[in-house]
Amino acid sequence: MGQRIGKNTILLDSKPCIISNAAVVGRKEGEGPLKDGFDAIFDDGTMGQDTWEKAESQMLRAAVETAIQKAELTAGDIQTVFSGDLLNQCIGSNFGLRELGIPFAGLYGACSTMALSLCMASLAIESGAFERVVAATSSHFCSAEKQFRYPLEYGGQRPPSAQWTVTGSGACVLGSTKGRPYIDAIHIGTIQDLGIKDGNNMGAAMAPAAKKTISDFLSDTGTSPSDYDAIVTGDIGEIGSTLLRELLMRENGIDISSVHKDCGLMIFDCKTQDVHSGGSGCGCSASVLCSEWLNGIRDGKYKNIMFAATGALMSPVSSLQGESIPGIAHGVIIRG
Amino acid sequence: MSVSKDEYKKMTDKASPPSPVVKNCLFAFFVGGFICMLGQVIFDLLTMYGISDDNSRALVGMVLIVLTAILTGIGVFDKIAKYAGAGTMVPITGFANSVASPAMEYSSEGRILGTAANMFKIAGPVIVYGCSSAVLYGAIIYIFGLY
Known part of the structure; x- marks a missing residue:
């Protein structure tokens, strides 16, 4: 069990x-x-x-x-x-x-x-x-x-x-059969809200949730960022990535910059594809995980990754009612 | 040490690049100006063909509305507006686009509850507050006109 x-x-x-x-x-x-x-x-x-x-x-x-x-x-x-x-x-x-x-x-x-x-x-x-x-x-x-x-x-x-x-x-x-890649550990995220209301800045709204899940996951498992080939976030984009790294440094003294990758920044070329701060949506982390990351583990390119996909839990109604945007990040450790 | 909401707001403001205001203003100025010039050209042409000034003024608006609706329908207007910003939004073209685009978007939900019910989803507030302020303005003029 x-x-x-x-x-x-x-x-x-x-x-x-x-x-x-x-x-x-x-x-x-x-x-x-x-x-x-x-x-x-x-x-x-x-x-x-x-x-x-x-x-x-x-x-x-x-x-x-x-x-x-x-x-x-x-x-x-x-x-x-x-x-x-x-x-x-x-x-x-x-x-x-x-x-x-x-x-x-x-x-x-x-x-x-x-x-x-x-x-x-x-x-x-x-x-x-x-x-x-x-x-x-x-x-x-x-x-x-x-x-x-x-x-x-x-x-x-x-x-x-x-x-x-x-x-x-x-x-x-x-x-249930043995094989690789396999899921080693899971982490159900906690809702985080640092008061961001701008629906055009989802990365900033979700970064605190990613920070919480990544720091808790690392401390629960007693691991450090260097134990992973990559710590992968879902779709916090350029702004969210900057904020996540800064939050982790300031609050936990953890530096993930050498292993952090964001699916939203991987799926598009932000400079030429006119996507501004990067990709987002459920399909962003899903399609990148189910191609680059999992195939990479199968091919032996990566050994272990922490995948922490982020979500913004607002609705058009809550936004119109002036609510801020709560974020969440769930995590899994995938090894191969 | 945990970051407070105020501190996080400052961090976010610092990390978020500002909109290119000068570039946006220049584009808006030239495209908006071009639309106004186009309106004047249409007006001059109409009056040249003997249509009265009053009728020409109404027709200019109608021509720009139809042009916008066609450009919206063929998927071109949003590409221009992406660069033009307020330049296409402020003239009557913006209003026409804000009616035509939801009409297209919601056609999949049917002509009545889709297109018709959602057509004024964006432009509706303009109509409501436009009419309300016109009534208020009219009332003020009327009251001051009494003395």
Whole structure:
């Protein structure tokens, strides 16, 4: 059985294996620096559907089906899929998984959903009652803009601190068999809020949550940043990364700058792709984890990473009511 | 030592690059100026063809609205507005775009509860407060006109 170490970290006995992983993305992401690692790049943002919401569902389904195929399994072999997205009532996942006939546990962790679904999937395996489960999430630039910001054709200007929602989806098949990469430990994050209200500066809103999870994770496990090939955050972008490193130095005296990587800064070339402070969205950390990081571990490029995906837990309603933006970060340690 | 909200705000302000205000103002000035000039050209052309000044003034607005709606529909307006900022937002073009863009966006939810119900989602406040302030302004003029 899993063992609680420190305050919030669970060390897993079963070492759930990531049997396969799949990442599918849109065109802009497919033109970015990580283009060679994705399983599929959809040139048409509509994915052949008539609404953006259906397009997102289609993309999530493609990621889940690809991951299942790569594991040489069928949908019937999967005992539960843990998935969520940014859309109201998680319709990206609900409709994307409707036809697959797999038991479904819907999650909402905003952009941290990939780490949350991995945590839940790992616990399911650890319980001994599950042998094969899927952890997945998705986001689509167009459906996210529609829900959280302005219509696509609205002529507005984005400030330099704004981030670009990634059109992408990632899925992992986890199993109780031994193998690599595997999940060594998980950490359920705590909500952090340092009063940021600017919806165009999500990196700043989420950095305190990333800081809390990373520092707690390190102290719970008695490790230091140099014990990892990389400490990977989800989508805090350029501003959030600067703030995270500064917060960790000031509050904990920990310097992660040599091993810190942010998926939002990896998926796009911020200089040439006009994404301002970097990529964001559930699909950002999911597609980067399920391509560059997990494939890198399989290829022996990395041995162990701490993956701490961040999420901003606000809604358009809470923002209009003047609430600040609470952040959360869930973490997993993946070794290979 | 934990960072307070005030300290974090200062850290955030320092880490966040400011908007390029001078560049934005210049773009807004030239594009906004160009739109106004375009309006004047349309006005001159209309009056040249014998249309009265009053009718021409109304027609200038209508032509700019239709042009904006077409540019919004073919996905060009937002690309211009990204650079022009207030230059395209302040003239009547901004208002037209703010009506046309949600009308397109929400068409997937149907013509009535999608397009029609959401068409004024962005422009609605302008209409509400525009009309309210016009009434207030009218009332002030009326009251002062009594004496």
